[in-house]
Amino acid sequence: MTIAGAAIEAIVAHAREAAPAECCGLLLGRLEQIVEAARTRNIAARPTRFEIDPQDHIDRRRDARVRGLDVVGFYHSHPASPPVPSETDRSEAAYPNHLYVIVGLASEPPEVRLFFFDGRNFREEPFVTSG
Numbered sequence: 001m002t003i004a005g006a007a008i009e010a011i012v013a014h015a016r017e018a019a020p021a022e023c024c025g026l027l028l029g030r031l032e033q034i035v036e037a038a039r040t041r042n043i044a045a046r047p048t049r050f051e052i053d054p055q056d057h058i059d060r061r062r063d064a065r066v067r068g069l070d071v072v073g074f075y076h077s078h079p080a081s082p083p084v085p086s087e088t089d090r091s092e093a094a095y096p097n098h099l100y101v102i103v104g105l106a107s108e109p110p111e112v113r114l115f116f117f118d119g120r121n122f123r124e125e126p127f128v129t130s131g
Contacts, residue, residue: 001099001114001127007037008129012110014039015077015103021047026057027073027099028064033130034099037075038064049088050076073099080106083113085122093117099125 007027014023014037021042028036040056052074061071074095078086083104085093093100096119104111115122 001032001034001125002130003034003101003114003127004036005129005131007034008112010037010039011075011077011101011103011112015079015105015110018042018077019079019105022050022077022079024050024052024074024076026052026060026064026071027075027101028060028069029072030068030070034072034101034127035069037101047079071098073101075101075103078102078104078106082106083111085115090122093122 014025024042025040026038027034028038038060040060041053042050043053044051064071081104083102085102096117098117100115100117100122102113102115114125114127116125
């Protein structure tokens with residue numbers, strides 16, 4: 001899997017801006033490549049949770065389709081903990097066969113990890129950064 005460096009930079013910047021709340025968004029790309037991170041509003045009632053704004057979700061999907069991109073996954077941040085799926089992440093994951101990027105701000109530089117959700121479990125995936 002390849003993730004565009006600009007996408008990682010955008011996710012980390014979004015996480016830093018949203019802290020101490022979690023941020024969230026969509027991962028756009030094709031096949032084995034994430035080319036862009038599309039921000040969405042987090043409408044969760046608590047700062048330690050994330051819930052993608054439904055209208056943002058629809059708007060970003062439409063925009064991606066027009067540009068020939070697919071929604072290949074989602075991202076969110078863990079402002080004060082490591083970037084591994086929490087029990088809440090596991091229980092609320094709703095898109096099997098999608099990728100999930102989690103950025104952890106508990107260390108400097110922030111740690112970015114990629115996971116594949118098979119419908120039951122998250123499996124960490126290696127990735128390389130491009131461009």
